[in-house]
Structures are given as structure tokens and as C-alpha cells.
Amino acid sequence: MNRLIPFGMAVAALAALAGGAVILTRAPHAATTGTAADRPADRPSVLTVTATTPQTQDWPQTLVASGALAAWQEAVIGAEVGNLRITELFADVGSTVVRGQELARLSQDSTQAAIRKQEALVAQAKATLAQAQANARRARMVKGSGALSEQQVAEYLIAEDTAKASLAAAQADLDSGRITLAQTRILAVDDGVVTARSATLGNVVSTGAELFRLQRQSRVEWNAELDARQLSQVRPGQKARLTLPDGRRIDGTVRLAAPSLNSATSRGVVSVSLPADSGAMAGGFASGEIELANQSALTAPQSAVVLRDGRSYVFSIGADNRVTRHPVTVGRRRDQRVEILAGLPLGVRIVESGGAFLSDGTPVTVAPSGDPVATAAIPERKS
Template sequence: MTTTPSPRLFRTGRLLAAVLSLALAMPLAAQEATPVIGARVSLEPWSDPLEALGTLRADESVTLSATVTDTVAEVNFRDGQVVEAGQLLVRLQDDEQQALLRAAQAQRDERRATVDRLAQLQSRNLAPRADVEDAQARLRQVEAEIQGLEARLRNYRVRAPFDGVVGFRNISVGSLVTPGTTLVTLDKTDVMKLDFSVPEVFLALLEPGLPLTARSVAFPDERFEGHVESVGSRVDPVSRSVSVRAELANPELRLRPGMLMEVVVQRSPREAVVVPENALIPSGDRQFVLVIDEADDNRVERREVKVGERRTGQAEILDGLDGDELLVAHGVQRVQPGDRVSLLGIADDTTTVREILEANRGERD
């Protein structure tokens, strides 16, 4: 299957041909150095990508339900509102429980006074010690009843157990709820969990802390950074895959539970010697580059290199080059080992080949 070169590639090729033709049309003394475009060898972070599909989950997620039967007295949240831990979300009618609590508190005050009075009498040997101990026991009993009433009253108030975002409000004031009735959902989404599976063949290469990036069709131009949090303890005997859980920061709360994410795990992170892929000269199953010796009047040396992994436009060099050497990146077909070259420019992250060619064409014009 043949592919048609892009118009941009044709334009860049014409520019390169025009600049080189102008150079060849110069006087003989100026033709001794062949014009080329160079590129620096660089040391860059490198890793072997492992791709997968994953599903997002909230860092914490809960469905808050009623535990008693009564009517709704207050609803203190809006759909999608960000709430804080401990914030009151729903209050049920608790008038009866409040009345029982006040009665128990009054009884506690009465029994406490009785204990104090008997204690004074007993200190003067006017009351038996057994009466004092009985009064103290009755006081402890009513105090326990108060604690039970206060615990039951807490069931009438539904509070956020953690910071998060509430879901839709599906209840109204006056609604009758029973134990198990869903009142509201709450998700903690400032950090998201990302669950995905990878083939078991990669199990030995997975470990907590590995960096990864994730993308979603909802935000096609954004990459979300994260890291592997844990690796599953079992391999699925059917799919022969292992589950992996990662964490993604989500400070703007843009990611939502349930979203499908394209995951790229950066396996074996390391610092690698990297060159532009177009600087490589294949010869059979061997690879060569043209190294420019800046200390020897820009003479070119042909050197064999060992190539590791590749990614778009770049190649990892395992052997044959050190950092910061200068290579011929464009014009390799016109240069032989031992030739002198003149640099039209050095292509890097800030200067493209097209910009270098246009600048040189402008100078020659």
C-alpha cells in the first residue's frame, strides 16, 4: 500500500532543494563545505509505553440513605454542589426525639441533685452509704439513656462524611422516607482512581509509582498525569490479564466517575541518549549517523550506533553516542565521511526545519 506525501512535506522539500541549489551555485571556494541542517544529541527522560483502556472511579464514593422513618424537614444542598466534611445535607423531623431528650435531661438533673444531697448527708453519717450508691446508679442509668437518645437524633441528621460533590437532589421537604431510602450521592473527585487491565506478560514490569498519562474523548487536547497506585494480587484465569489501579489528580473536578480513558503507562523510566529519527542512516540491519566534529572545522565522521526504542520523530541510542554531540539531520545524502559541512542551522524544540530553510532563503535572496 502506497501513501501520498503531505503537501507540507513537499513544501519543505522544495525549500531544502532551493537552498541547497543556491549553495551549489556559489563560487567554488564556498562549495567546499556542504550546507546541512544539524541536530544535537540530547539526554531526555525516556520510557517504554504500555497502552490500555481504563475506567475512572471517584477516590471516595457513597450513597447516603435514611436509617429511620420520618419526613424530610430540611434539604441543605443543590445539585452538583461542592460540600465539606460534616456539612448538614438533610434533616428529618425529630420533634418527638427532641422531647424525649429534654425529658431525660430533666430527669438527669433531678437525680444528680439527689446524689449530691445524699452524699452530704452521708458525709455527716445521716444517710446510709447504700442509698448514695443506689442514687448514683440511677444517675448513670439516665445518663446512658441520654447518650442513646443523642445517638438516635444523629440518625435524623445526614451529614457529608468527607469533602466532595453531591449528585442530583431527588427529595423534597415533606417527603416520607424509610430506612434504605436514597437521599443523595456524594463523590470525592479531587483525586480520581483509574482502573485498567494489562496482559500478564507485563506483570514483572509493573510496580507502584510508575508514571502514566491518560486522555479522554471529552478533552481530546489534554493529557492528565498520574501514577500507578497498586497492582492486583490476582491474574484473571480467563483473560490472562492483571488489574492495575492508578491515581490522577483532578483539582478542577473536570474528570467524572465512569469516564473511559486511554492510558499510557511509562514503563522502565530512564534517562536516554536521544537523536532525531531522520538523522539515522540505515544500512541493512545496521544504523549509522553522521557526527559533525566541531573541533575539526566541522568535518563529518560516519559512526555506527545501536538503536533502542523509537517514538514519533525520535530514537533512543543505546551505544555509539554521548550527550550533546552534533549530527547531520538534513542533507545526509549529500555528505560523505571526511567532508566539511556548513550549518544552515540547528533544528530543536524551538526552531523547526522550515524556519531554518526560510531564513536561509531570505538571506540568499
């Protein structure tokens, strides 16, 4: 009895193997003779994607450039009087100042003493003038009466004019002294940021010596460098967009384009004004784009473009919901969209997102507009 059970199990196993062989031999035949409508069922969809259609939009042409960030204008603040010692400093590098703000002060002792002396000379000249005017007035009253000779009358009148001139000279010297006193206060010539300071406390300055350097109005410009062909297309007022060294993107406006090229580099500089609150710092380097006239562009979402092996691809969706891979040439990028220059047929539906998981000929399920996309609809294998 025990020997019959293994024999029966062996017969059952042979029957199962024979049935499997029949199925395996028929499967290829069924695949080749099945209809087109039956084939998608043989290979189920592996991914649910969203579809979109490329759009034609008017985009500005752009010139890609790079260049240094520099101060819009710099102001040099120096000493207008010499041989005076710096007694006080009120600003340092990085200080934000306003027009007329005191930055430093020179010694005022000798200047104030000279002013007091000149004030005394003015008072003396005024007294002399008063006496000369009184004599001249009496001389005019007795002129022609014989009390005074014509020569004496003339002398009194001339003395009056001389006293007037002496008072004017003394007053001018006093004004000059007061100007010198005012020049001992080193003032900011405009609003801005102090970018350099050579003034040192206790140093005796000479006339014209630079004490501070000021970045006017805290404005920074982007000096984009272009070649001759590009430079001819740039006009003041055009928009620009650049990327700062820290990755932030800001907008600017072309202020002027250089009228000539640098003889050493054969490139010209385009000055782009940046907002005062842009955060750009002079001395840095930035790259960006200058916008020219608008031009029609075939565009697609950036998510629709897949980068593989250094090339860009877009997947179109056919009538049977199978995707076809198209190598494309991309151009400008703007507002999360990219320009397709070549390689994409017109009027096709393309995969908007999920293309990174696809290959040529893969069947997909197109999600209705607004539905969430399943990014992993791959059937599980049963163990």
C-alpha cells in the same frame, strides 16, 4: 520586391531550426561526459532545508494501556435514625462540600420532645439522689449508737446507691436522645463532591437508607488494564501520562497494582492517582502510558519523520547535498522527538524539516543554523 521578403524569412527560419538540432544532439553527449562537480549545476536545488543529527538519549520504557476513570474512593452517607421525615435539603448532585457540612435535616420535633422529657427525669433522679445521700449521711453518723437499727442503716445506704444508679441511667438516656437529635442532621463525612442524591424532601427515611454518595476529596483515578506480563513490571510510584477524552494530557503516579488478574478478562488493574485539579471526571475512559526504567534510544525530531502510504521515512543528506530516503521503524515519542528503532544508518545528517516536499535523490540547499528556511525555492518556468 514583395516576393523576396518571404523568401528571406524562410531561409532564416531554416537556419534557426538547424542550429537547434545541433544543440539537441550535443546536449545528451555533454550530460554524459560532464564531471560530477558539473552535474549539480545541471539540476539546481529545489528546496532549502535544515539539517540535524540523530541523538542518543535515555528514555523511560513505556507500557501503553487504557482504562476507565473512577473515583478514588466513594463515601455513602445514610440515615442513622429511622421513621423521620426529611424537612430540608442543602446539597445536590455536583455540590462541593467539606467535612461536617450539613447536607440534609430530618424532622426534630419528636426527638426534642423526648429530650425535654428525659431532662425532667434527670432532674427528678438528682432530687431523689440528694434525699438518699442526706439519709445515708445521717445513718452513718448514728451508726452504732443504737438510734437506728443495723437494718435501717443498711437500707439508707442501699437507697443512696440506688439513687446514684437511677441518675446515671437517666443521664445516659438523655445523652442518647441528644445523639439522636444530632443524627437528624445529615453531615458530610469528608471533603468531596456529591455524585448521587437519593434524598427527597418530605420522604420518611428508614435506618441505614442511603441519602447521598460522595466522591472523597474530589480525587479521580485512572484504572489502567494490563496483561500479566505488563503487570509484573509495574511498581507503585512510577510515573504515568494519559490523555483525557477532551484531548488534554495529564501526569499521574501509580498508587497500586492489582495482586491478581480478572478471571474473565485475564487482565489486572493498575490504579494511577491523578492531581485533584486535573479536571478528569469519573465514568470516562482514557488511554496513556506508564513509564518504566530508562533505556537508551536513538531519537530524531518529529518533523524529520515523513509519513507516506502508511510508512515512516527519514531523508539523509549526502556529501553532494542530495537526499536519500530511508524507511524507518519508529517507537516511543517524547518531547517533540521520536525514537528510531531501525532503518537509519548511524552518524548521518538528516533533513529536520521540509522532508514532505522531497523525493529520493533530490538536491537540496542546507540552511546555516539559525537561518530561516525557504520552503519554496523551486525555479519558476518562463513562458
